[in-house]
Structures are given as structure tokens and as C-alpha cells.
Amino acid sequence: MIKLHDLYFKTFISEEEIDAAVQRMVDEISNDIQDEIPVFVGILNGSFMFVSDFVKKYPKPCEVTFIKLASYEGLKSSEDIHRLIGLTQDLSGRKVVILEDIIDSGNTLSEVYRIFKNEQVDELKIATLFYKPEAYKKDFKLHYVGIEIPNKFIVGYGLDYNGLGRDLPSVYQLKTTQHMTNLVLFGPPGAGKGTQAEFLKNTYNLVHISTGDVFRFNIKNETALGMLAKSYMDKGELVPDQVTIDMLNAEVEKNADANGFIFDGFPRTNAQAEALDKLMDSKDSQINAMIALEVDDEILVQRLLKRGETSGRKDDADESIIRNRIKEYYKKTAILKDYYTAQDKYYGVDGEGSIEEITERLNAVIDSL
Ligand code: IMP
Numbered sequence: 001m002i003k004l005h006d007l008y009f010k011t012f013i014s015e016e017e018i019d020a021a022v023q024r025m026v027d028e029i030s031n032d033i034q035d036e037i038p039v040f041v042g043i044l045n046g047s048f049m050f051v052s053d054f055v056k057k058y059p060k061p062c063e064v065t066f067i068k069l070a071s072y073e074g075l076k077s078s079e080d081i082h083r084l085i086g087l088t089q090d091l092s093g094r095k096v097v098i099l100e101d102i103i104d105s106g107n108t109l110s111e112v113y114r115i116f117k118n119e120q121v122d123e124l125k126i127a128t129l130f131y132k133p134e135a136y137k138k139d140f141k142l143h144y145v146g147i148e149i150p151n152k153f154i155v156g157y158g159l160d161y162n163g164l165g166r167d168l169p170s171v172y173q174l175k176t177t178q179h180m181t182n183l184v185l186f187g188p189p190g191a192g193k194g195t196q197a198e199f200l201k202n203t204y205n206l207v208h209i210s211t212g213d214v215f216r217f218n219i220k221n222e223t224a225l226g227m228l229a230k231s232y233m234d235k236g237e238l239v240p241d242q243v244t245i246d247m248l249n250a251e252v253e254k255n256a257d258a259n260g261f262i263f264d265g266f267p268r269t270n271a272q273a274e275a276l277d278k279l280m281d282s283k284d285s286q287i288n289a290m291i292a293l294e295v296d297d298e299i300l301v302q303r304l305l306k307r308g309e310t311s312g313r314k315d316d317a318d319e320s321i322i323r324n325r326i327k328e329y330y331k332k333t334a335i336l337k338d339y340y341t342a343q344d345k346y347y348g349v350d351g352e353g354s355i356e357e358i359t360e361r362l363n364a365v366i367d368s369l
């Protein structure tokens with residue numbers, strides 16, 4: 001992963017893949033042109049690396065020249081194309097091949113056609129190393145295409161984001177989500193998870209996703225996923241993981257600009273942890289840490305009994321029920337502790353002491369990520 005200005009990019013197309021694509025284009029074009037001497041016209045700035053590698057591979061004599069056009073600002077193509085350096089030589093009667101680094105909307109290409117309209121060239125062909133078919137809005141034929149890519153912003157191999165990235169030998173793609181800190185928060189009943197989640201949320205500007213809340217929200221609002229979940233619950237069956245994951249996916253997508261998420265109540269099993277990893281991966285992101293509040297059983301029992309005196313929660317009033325809930329918790333989370341330890345992402349945090357002390361310990365862990 002790399003950062004240019006304010007944005008993160010992930011590796012996308014390797015040097016080897018680019019090299020192979022350039023070679024394929026050279027083979028195709030030299031085969032079509034045969035023994036005539038072509039003029040390759042590179043469109044600056046972006047095409048300088050492509051043109052350089054292309055002509056080095058070109059097996060026969062050729063001429064090279066450049067025109068300089070500019071259309072892109074930041075991450076967006078604009079209609080307003082500036083002709084900075086035009087054609088400086090007579091190309092009448094010549095076989096001309098335009099070498100473009102990338103074709104996006106095709107605006108630049110229409111300008112190229114406008115430039116060549118009165119040039120009386122023998123033949124004008126378009127070759128582009130990268131092509132975004134979903135973004136292309138014109139009808140001009142593209143004679144040679146190196147690599148088709150999805151409609152996402154890329155940098156490297158001549159292409160820039162606000163001036164940076166042209167020098168990179170391989171190509172990177174803008175990450176769907178930017179830099180995130182995603183936590184899975186665990187704690188036995190009475191550990192103070194809810195209180196601490198609230199602090200973390202505010203300090204780090206994270207979105208707290210409590211699976212219980214997400215379920216209640218979807219069912220109450222009768223969303224398609226909520227109704228689906230309910231149909232299983234009404235039959236007394238477990239809601240399939242995929243339904244839960246789909247709900248979490250919707251929450252993540254709703255907050256795609258977030259600094260990160262606190263997952264609470266999910267995952268509960270290995271399969272769910274794997275599914276969550278996959279979900280985050282599909283968002284170009286990851287779980288950074290499983291944080292578990294660790295509190296001695298006796299202290300938990302005392303805390304919950306005390307809470308029971310005022311909360312009126314039945315399950316906080318009975319010591320044997322409390323002990324059972326704690327036992328259940330350890331039974332269930334042990335697997336997950338192993339799962340995240342194997343990835344070097346398990347952080348046990350001492351959950352005894354004052355609320356402030358515990359908050360400080362949690363902050364120290366997150367700051368170290
Ligand atoms: P078009 O005029 O929309 O076809 O865009 C062509 C020009 O926009 C290219 O020559 C690049 O300079 C720039 N461009 C298009 N897509 C990208 C991208 O993903 N990254 C960087 N520059 C791009």
C-alpha cells in the first residue's frame with residue numbers, strides 16, 4: 001500500500017504484467033505496420049513511460065514525437081482539454097499510431113482526433129495501454145488495448161494523482177475505503193464493554209456496530225434482510241451467518257468514510273471471523289485488532305450483583321446465572337482468541353481498576369496499532 005498526498009492506493013498491476021502487455025502491443029502493431037516507418041505520437045505527460053518501453057521493444061525503425069494535452073484534475077476527468085504542445089512536424093502521408101497511457105472518458109481522444117483532422121495522414125491508429133470500458137463515452141475505435149481495467153482511479157507507470165506517482169514502475173489502485181482502524185471488541189458480562197466502546201467511538205471517531213442493535217434495527221424497520229432474519233428466528237432456527245454478514249456489510253457501506261468500526265457481538269465463531277475478514281477485504285480493509293477486556297471472575301460477579309440491585313435485570317440478580325454467563329463467554333471466545341492470536345491481532349486488556357484507567361489502557365493499544 002502507498003500514500004500519495006491524502007489518499008491510499010493498493011498494489012494493482014505488477015511490472016511484469018505491464019511489460020507483457022507492452023510486448024503484446026508491440027507484436028500486434030509491428031505485425032500490422034510491416035516495413036513502413038511509423039510515427040508514434042505519445043500523449044504527454046502520462047504516456048512517457050509507456051512510449052519509452054514501447055519503442056525500446058519495437059523491432060524495426062520508427063519515429064517518436066509527443067503532443068501535450070491536459071484534462072485531468074485530481075481524481076476526475078474534465079471536458080476542458082488544454083493543448084499545451086501541439087504537432088511540430090508534418091505527418092502527411094504517414095502511418096501514425098497514437099500511444100496513450102490510459103483512456104477514460106475519451107475526451108482526450110476526441111481532442112486528438114480534432115488535432116489530426118486536417119493532417120492528411122495515411123492512417124491514424126489508437127493504442128492505449130490502459131482502458132476503462134465503463135468510463136468510455138465516445139465512439140472512436142480503439143485499435144490496440146493493453147489492459148482493460150475497472151472504472152477506478154489508478155496511479156504509477158506515468159499516471160499521477162495531483163503530480164505524484166508518475167515515477168512508480170508498477171500500477172496502484174485507489175483503495176475503496178481509505179485508512180481504517182477496525183476493532184473487534186470482546187469482554188465478559190460486567191467487563192464494561194459498553195462504557196468503553198462509547199469512549200473509543202468518541203476518541204477515535206469510530207462507528208460502533210453492535211450486532212444486536214443491527215438486528216433489532218433491521219427487524220423493526222422491516223428491511224429485506226430483517227424480514228429474512230426474522231423468518232429463521234420465528235421457526236426457532238439460527239440466522240445464517242450470511243444474513244448477518246449482509247447486514248454488517250450494509251452498515252459498513254453506509255459509513256464508508258468512517259475512520260473505522262468497532263464490531264461488538266460478532267464474530268462468535270471461526271466461520272464468522274473468516275466471513276468478517278472476507279467482508280473487510282472486499283472493502284480493501286481489514287480487522288486490525290481483537291481487543292478483549294480481561295477481568296477476574298470474582299470481580300465480575302461482584303460488579304454484576306451490584307448492577308442487579310439497581311438495574312432490575314433478572315440475569316444480574318442470581319449468582320449462579322452470572323457465573324454461568326461468564327463460563328459461556330469464555331467457552332465461546334476461546335476459539336476467537338486463538339483465531340486472532342494466530343494473526344497476531346489479539347490484545348488482552350486488563351479490565352480491572354477505574355473506568356479512566358481502563359480507557360487509558362485501551363487507548364494505548366489502539367495508538368500502537
Ligand atoms: P480521458 O480524457 O477521460 O479519456 O482521460 C485521459 C487522461 O486522463 C489520461 O491521459 C490521464 O492523464 C488521465 N486519467 C484518466 N484516468 C486516470 C487514472 O485512473 N489515473 C490517473 N490519470 C488518469
Ligand code: MG
Pocket residue numbers: 043044045046047100101102
Ligand atoms: Mg494521458
